[in-house]
Amino acid sequence: xxxxxxxxxxxxxxxxxxxxxxxxxxxxxxxxxxxxxxxxxxxxxxxxxxxxxxxxxxxxxxxxxxxxxxxxxxxxxxxxxxxxxxxxxxxxxxxxxxxxxxxxxxxxxxxx
Numbered sequence: 710x711x712x713x714x715x716x717x718x719x720x721x722x723x724x725x726x727x728x729x730x731x732x733x734x735x736x737x738x739x740x741x742x743x744x745x746x747x748x749x750x751x752x753x754x755x756x757x758x759x760x761x762x763x764x765x766x767x768x769x770x771x772x773x774x775x776x777x778x779x780x781x782x783x784x785x786x787x788x789x790x791x792x793x794x795x796x797x798x799x800x801x802x803x804x805x806x807x808x809x810x811x812x813x814x815x816x817x818x819x820x821x
Contacts, residue, residue: 710741718749725754725812734816741820748819754812757805764804768797773804777811 715738719731726734755777764773771786791797 710738710743710746712739714743714746715739718746722754722816725757725809726816727806727809727813730809730813734813737817737820745820749816752815752819754815755808757808760804760808761801764797764800768800768804769794773800777804777807779807 715735718738719735723731760773760776763776767773769786769791771783771791774780774783774786786792786796786800789796791800
């Protein structure tokens, strides 16, 4: 992929990936061909800030985990009412990082 497309992608989507993974992502993008760039455009990434808001408002019901694709964790949170609130509070601190990890996994999968 040409450097202009890589820089454009990095500018637009760097907030969706952890800071320590940005260089890895940039290298992966530079090695990818243009056909994979179209596949990247089709991926629906989760906004970490939106996930924090969802976790704040409905975290006790496990909706944040369902949105990330962690169905088992979502069911666990739903059945225990967010671990009696403790699990919901812990997830307030962890959900943004988990969303960024999940986004990186989705991007890496599309580039593989």
